[in-house]
Amino acid sequence: MRLIGDLSPGNMNSSGGSGNFLLVPIPEYPLLDCVPNRTAKIVVLGASNVGKTALIVRFLTKRFIGDYEANTGALYSRKVTLDGEEVSLQIQDTPCVALQDDAEGLYCQEQINRSIYWADGYVLVFSITDHNSYRTIQPLYQHVRRIHPSGNIPVILVGNKSDLLRARQVPADEGETLASSLGGVYFEASARENHEGVHAAFLHLCQEVIRGGGNGEKRRGGLHLARPKSPNMQELKRRFRQVLSSKVKSSSSAL
Numbered sequence: 617m618r619l620i621g622d623l624s625p626g627n628m629n630s631s632g633g634s635g636n637f638l639l640v641p642i643p644e645y646p647l648l649d650c651v652p653n654r655t656a657k658i659v660v661l662g663a664s665n666v667g668k669t670a671l672i673v674r675f676l677t678k679r680f681i682g683d684y685e686a687n688t689g690a691l692y693s694r695k696v697t698l699d700g701e702e703v704s705l706q707i708q709d710t711p712c713v714a715l716q717d718d719a720e721g722l723y724c725q726e727q728i729n730r731s732i733y734w735a736d737g738y739v740l741v742f743s744i745t746d747h748n749s750y751r752t753i754q755p756l757y758q759h760v761r762r763i764h765p766s767g768n769i770p771v772i773l774v775g776n777k778s779d780l781l782r783a784r785q786v787p788a789d790e791g792e793t794l795a796s797s798l799g800g801v802y803f804e805a806s807a808r809e810n811h812e813g814v815h816a817a818f819l820h821l822c823q824e825v826i827r828g829g830g831n832g833e834k835r836r837g838g839l840h841l842a843r844p845k846s847p848n849m850q851e852l853k854r855r856f857r858q859v860l861s862s863k864v865k866s867s868s869s870a871l
């Protein structure tokens with residue numbers, strides 16, 4: 617999902633005017649600034665509407681905006697301190713995945729596959745209010761496994777929207793059981809109401825990635841996959857072209 621609304625007045629750019637506007641998301645720092653051997657590349661995956669974007673934004677800004685545009689992946693970069701040392705963290709938001717009719721396979725865009733290959737650590741998200749989103753997790757994990765058939769896969773499972781207890785469809789113990797079957801830890805979180813829980817979940821995964829040294833098979837095989845293109849830049853270019861063409865139109869109509 618892509619952000620709509622104001623994250624941080626003054627600092628974050630907007631198109632101005634009234635109504636919804638696209639926000640330039642959290643700026644990336646230059647890749648050359650990455651801390652050597654201390655970079656964690658994390659991808660956030662899950663079904664539609666489970667709160668992937670909300671969790672990322674909550675982690676990075678401590679804020680919950682509540683209104684997002686659907687299904688655009690964005691890449692965020694940040695430096696964090698882990699065990700007293702600086703770590704470069706890159707977090708890739710992704711469009712949603714969906715179960716196929718047979719409930720075993722997944723509809724998963726190519727862009728997501730590239731992000732899965734690129735990443736070192738995986739945040740698998742479902743909503744505790746949506747059992748279908750929970751059912752997506754196991755096939756999603758199998759999908760990640762197919763892309764990384766060997767080696768350790770640092771993963772956490774996040775049951776989001778824990779503020780909506782009355783609408784709960786997935787008991788906490790089901791989340792815990794599933795997480796341990798995937799070799800990860802279960803976090804029940806609310807992007808809406810609790811920054812600390814979200815923060816703890818992301819930092820835990822970051823620690824796992826840094827301790828494990830990332831995806832071993834990629835390094836051993838000497839393969840290099842380009843970092844997924846940040847849609848933020850593409851979006852900016854598109855908007856820039858739009859503004860230019862509307863200026864051309866208005867100046868030619870004024871003649």
Ligand SMILES: Nc1nc2c(ncn2[C@@H]2O[C@H](COP(=O)(O)OP(=O)(O)OP(=O)(O)O)[C@@H](O)[C@H]2O)c(=O)[nH]1
Pocket residue numbers: 617662663664665666667668669670671681682683684685686687688710711712776777778779780805806807808809
């Ligand atoms: N009550 C509640 N609502 C939440 C929470 N997290 C997200 N939401 C809402 O759930 C909706 C979907 O949130 P998003 O972050 O856009 O979800 P997403 O998984 O990125 O959605 P897709 O783009 O469809 O993949 C929005 O209306 C959010 O405001 C939460 O912890 N509690």
